Amino acid sequence: MRAVVRRNRQLVCDEIAELTPAEGQVLVRTLACGICGSDLHALHHMEHMIDLSRRAGGMGSNFDPTADTVFGHEFCAEILDHGPGSARTLKAGTRVVSIPATLTAGGVELLGFSNRLPGGFSERMLLSETLVLEVPNGLPTDQAALTEPFAVGAHAVAKARLDSDSASLVIGCGPVGLAVIAALKASGHGPVIAADFSPRRRAAAERLGADVVIDPAVESPHDRWEALGVPKARAAQAVVRMMGGRFGRPVIFECVGSPGVLQSLIEAAPAGAQIVVAGVCMETDRIEPSMAITKEIELTFVLGYTQEEFAATLRQLSEGVIDVSRLVTGTVGLDEVAAAFTALGDPEAHVKILVAP
Incomplete structure (x- = not known):
């Protein structure tokens, strides 16, 4: 499948391995994923970011900042399949959002900052079934993808x-x-x-x-x-x-x-x-x-959010308490992500750009 890979401090659109959901996981198709300010910084300064995080006790030793990484942690996706032993509470075709962390046999993988699992700048991802939330009230995909940054x-x-x-x-x-x-x-x-x-x-x-x-x-x-x-x-x-x-x-x-x-x-x-x-x-x-x-x-x-804050933010977006309908100023495909990173350096050019793989 196609993905945008950070490789040698560059963004390269390339083919990566297909994914198979393990127990407790769901395979999803990425519908939209926001480009975050941390993505912009990580492109050129990932090694420094991870060093600071580890010194603060916030990042494990299993992530290699010099190895291939697929960014993307602000996403809305569609369920394609379930891993073995899954509850299958949400059926295939359901649109979902999730805290960008996937539970694996080897521990927690932080999507967008993982060498093992791709983030949202890829056609498909693996999410934890227990963490996914169904997008309610017909909330448009581009607005649902803003749940993560607004939870911050x-x-x-x-x-x-x-x-x-x-x-x-x-x-x-x-x-x-x-x-x-x-x-x-x-x-x-x-x-x-x-x-x-x-x-x-x-x-x-x-x-x-x-x-x-x-x-x-x-x-x-x-x-x-x-x-x-x-x-x-x-x-x-x-x-x-x-x-x-x-x-x-x-x-x-x-x-x-x-x-x-x-x-x-x-x-x-x-x-x-x-x-x-x-x-x-x-x-x-x-x-x-x-x-x-x-x-x-x-x-x-402050940093991040709790699971309860994430869910409450999704609800506020879906009920119109927070109106983000005019916040997205651009949508790009995988081939255009590198150019979008450059465009976001100008605050007058864009407020928020989404990637639609």
């Missing part, structure tokens, strides 16, 4: 210590930032300020419900805190509380992942703010802890 936003919001009247600031409106905005609004939180230099991304943030959308080249988003009733200095906050006033804890979501961003947020954030770090910075960064201590800034680092 749901997890970031779940980790935020938001009060009922908290104001939130989302820095960076790429796919992660957009998922955070959607999760905030789906949970009834607001106002939500969104900031990005890209007009296209700011427009997407507005469509997903951001209450205030700001171009940081024109205005600092931090200038809005006072207007939202959040004093920035600790002394001013104390006066408000002494006079019987209140304000919700300000929460900032860092969704950029570039060096220097975290320190700039520590400097600009209101005292007592929580900064939820969802952007994945792969480089050594520098912060000044004394400043964060003086302002009592809380830093929370």
Whole structure:
């Protein structure tokens, strides 16, 4: 079968071995798979990514970052066949999504970061029957494929210590930032300020419900805190509380992942703010802890999602609570994936590209 293989830090469309489902597995046909920012980074820096993950205790020794890998972990697929001993709860032809992890006799394979099993940039995949979820309510395939990235936003919001009247600031409106905005609004939180230099991304943030959308080249988003009733200095906050006033804890979501961003947020954030770090910075960064201590800034680092958050996100997409109908800006075949990686380097060219094998 055909697949896009990362080989020698290049993407090559090639033939790979056919798949046979083992016990507890289902063979699926990939219908659509999103290109993630982590895929873009892994193309050229996979070895560094895996080294950092292993040092953090998050990746086993069975993955060789220099060997062939088929990316793709944001997918919607169709069941073709079941392995022996399967419950066969979902019949062939059923459209499904899944957490991108497959249980095998040798352990768990993380789809998109595995040498043994291909991810969604392939015509077919092997999934675990116990992890697949049927796509409900006739949700279109291109929208169902966004379950995984939007579950990332749901997890970031779940980790935020938001009060009922908290104001939130989302820095960076790429796919992660957009998922955070959607999760905030789906949970009834607001106002939500969104900031990005890209007009296209700011427009997407507005469509997903951001209450205030700001171009940081024109205005600092931090200038809005006072207007939202959040004093920035600790002394001013104390006066408000002494006079019987209140304000919700300000929460900032860092969704950029570039060096220097975290320190700039520590400097600009209101005292007592929580900064939820969802952007994945792969480089050594520098912060000044004394400043964060003086302002009592809380830093929370987040990754991935739980199975419950994944399922809840699928339900919200299918019920229209989160509307992603205009988020996909391009669809490519396997032969066009390499060019799509290049195109995604320009935030004005695309918001989200899907691969349709």
